[in-house]
Amino acid sequence: MKRAAALMFVLLAGCGAAPHDDSLFPLAAGHRWAYELTTEWENNVVEHEPRVIETLGRERLESGEAWRRRSDSGVDYWLKSDAAGIYxxxxxxxxxxxxxxxKEPRFVLKAPVAVGTTWRASTTAYLLxxxxxxxxxxxHGHPAVPMSYTIExxxxxxxxxxxxxxNCVRVRGVAALRLFADPVVGWKDMPLVTTEWYCAGVGLVKLVREEPAESTFLTGGKLTMELVDWR
Known part of the structure; x- marks a missing residue:
């Protein structure tokens, strides 16, 4: 589960001045978010894990300046914020x-921040x-599954x-992964669903990832990431 949670943060994770304090995804140096990750497996096992994210400031990459974030899972990631959104x-x-x-920008939030704005990005099965x-x-066999995101x-x-x-924005991502569920059902489109809440001046406050399997060959679950402290 820890590796799955770390991968989730990599996927969640701008040029010019830092976004204003009411940003839906603050990037300027000095911010810190502490989360609790709760994974509920279909076999009724529940696991808990802490996660901390920090912002380290602006750095120059080959592609230009970007804002660096660090997860205590051991992953750093760089983001930009401009007229296209945050990516x-x-x-x-x-x-x-x-x-x-x-290979191409991966949006966290695409502009305009309005109900109905959509974009696509790859995901994978974190829980199945x-x-x-x-x-x-x-x-391991399905590292890049296309997911469609919508500001709901x-x-x-x-x-x-x-x-x-x-003043929170709710984003929903939906994908399907076709897998062999069991001899009775056969092949089945397994839903991968992410719901995220970004709140003004704070950033990501909550995330829920649902990957139900409900089959004899596969097992899945639900991961909830909730903010417990921030600055």
Whole structure:
């Protein structure tokens, strides 16, 4: 689960001046977010894990200046913010010496921030696993599944352990991965669904990832990432 959570942060993770303090995804140096990740597996096992993200400031890459973030999972990532929106341009793990550029920008939030704005990005199966076959993780065979994102709502209110938040944007991502579920059902489109809430001046406050399997050959679950502290 820890590796799946780390991968999730890589995928979640601008030129010019830093965004204003009411930014939906603050990038300027000095911010810190502490989350609790709760994974509920279909076998009724529940796992908890902390995660901390920090902003380190603006740096120059080969593609230009970008804002650096660091996860305590061991991954750094670089983002830009401009008229197109907020998007990731590179990542680096502890095993890599240099940032690895994304082949194309990966949007966190695409402009305009309005209900109905859509974009696409690749995802993978973070929770779906085979019950008996090895390797159990489905993502090894399906590293890039296209997901469609849509801004579904503006001005939402949200309550988390870090407090109450207003003026939040809700984003929903939907994908399907066709897998052999079991001999009775056969091949089945397994849903991969992400719901994210970005709140003004704070950033990502909550994320829910749902990957139900409900089959004899596969197992899945639900991951909830909730903000518990920030500055």
């Amino acid at each position: 990731r341009v590179a990542t680096k793990s502890e095993l890599q010496e240099e940032p690895q550029p994304d 696993q085979r019950r008996q076959e090895f390797p159990r993780e489905i993502r 709502a503006l001005g939402e209110k949200l309550q988390t352990r870090a407090g109450a938040f207003e």
